[in-house]
Amino acid sequence: MTTPHNTAKFGEIAKTVLMPGDPLRAKYIAETYLENPVQFNNIRNMFGYTGTYKGKQISVMGSGMGMASIGIYSYELYKFYDVENIIRIGSAGAYTEELNLHDIVLVDSAWSQSTFAKTQAGVEGDIQYPNELLTNKIEDTAKQINIPIIKGRIHSSDVFYYESSVPNYVDFYNDHKCICTEMESYALFHNAKVLGKKAACLVTIGDSLVTHEELSAEARETSFDKMMNLALEACL
Ligand SMILES: O=P(O)(O)O[C@H]1O[C@H](CO)[C@@H](O)[C@H]1O
Numbered sequence: 001m002t003t004p005h006n007t008a009k010f011g012e013i014a015k016t017v018l019m020p021g022d023p024l025r026a027k028y029i030a031e032t033y034l035e036n037p038v039q040f041n042n043i044r045n046m047f048g049y050t051g052t053y054k055g056k057q058i059s060v061m062g063s064g065m066g067m068a069s070i071g072i073y074s075y076e077l078y079k080f081y082d083v084e085n086i087i088r089i090g091s092a093g094a095y096t097e098e099l100n101l102h103d104i105v106l107v108d109s110a111w112s113q114s115t116f117a118k119t120q121a122g123v124e125g126d127i128q129y130p131n132e133l134l135t136n137k138i139e140d141t142a143k144q145i146n147i148p149i150i151k152g153r154i155h156s157s158d159v160f161y162y163e164s165s166v167p168n169y170v171d172f173y174n175d176h177k178c179i180c181t182e183m184e185s186y187a188l189f190h191n192a193k194v195l196g197k198k199a200a201c202l203v204t205i206g207d208s209l210v211t212h213e214e215l216s217a218e219a220r221e222t223s224f225d226k227m228m229n230l231a232l233e234a235c236l
Pocket residue numbers: 020021022064065066089090091092160181182183184220
């Protein structure tokens with residue numbers, strides 16, 4: 001079957017999907033790393049591809065920005081396409097000087113003010129967790145292939161631009177122990193949990209709220225090769 005947002009037919013999407021926010025990052029991964037990639041979706045330019053990596057069938061698809069968007073795409077992948085694992089491969093903003101541009105963070109929990117889980121399934125609580133097995137697999141793979149990662153809690157936010165009248169990154173770091181921020185993992189982890197599936201999240205630091213350094217849009221699209229390699233190797 002197809003959905004209003006995805007034209008793939010059942011069976012055209014692999015059991016494991018790598019999911020960047022940026023659909024052009026998905027295109028880059030498919031064209032750079034997958035053998036024989038076949039595009040299964042272009043509705044709303046939310047590109048999705050299936051190919052093989054070292055003989056293993058893998059899909060990669062953009063999620064768009066924010067929980068509403070990844071909420072739709074990840075739900076459909078799990079529920080209607082029988083996807084088992086989604087690994088988000090995102091960009092994030094650092095909340096601490098200890099994180100530098102291009103550092104890779106493996107998310108061990110996502111804190112959020114979002115009402116996504118409560119609205120979607122009546123689930124209370126401001127922290128969602130990734131699947132432990134999948135996260136351990138990524139951590140073990142990182143050790144094996146010698147890619148440094150930092151494990152930590154992420155702030156999964158509904159907001160990118162804040163006014164100065166509300167709490168800022170210093171509060172999120174001090175009060176909630178979040179080391180960086182992005183906008184999707186809380187909803188992804190929730191969807192995986194309610195549907196009995198697995199999700200994990202890797203992010204690469206693309207900017208710093210502390211130092212105000214930032215990578216260009218193009219770099220966020222095409223320079224996260226270490227994280228892409230790690231995610232692909234963890235799928236094997
Ligand atoms: O680079 P992606 O994966 O989109 O992730 C981050 O970048 C976007 C904001 O610029 C948000 O989607 C945020 O989560």
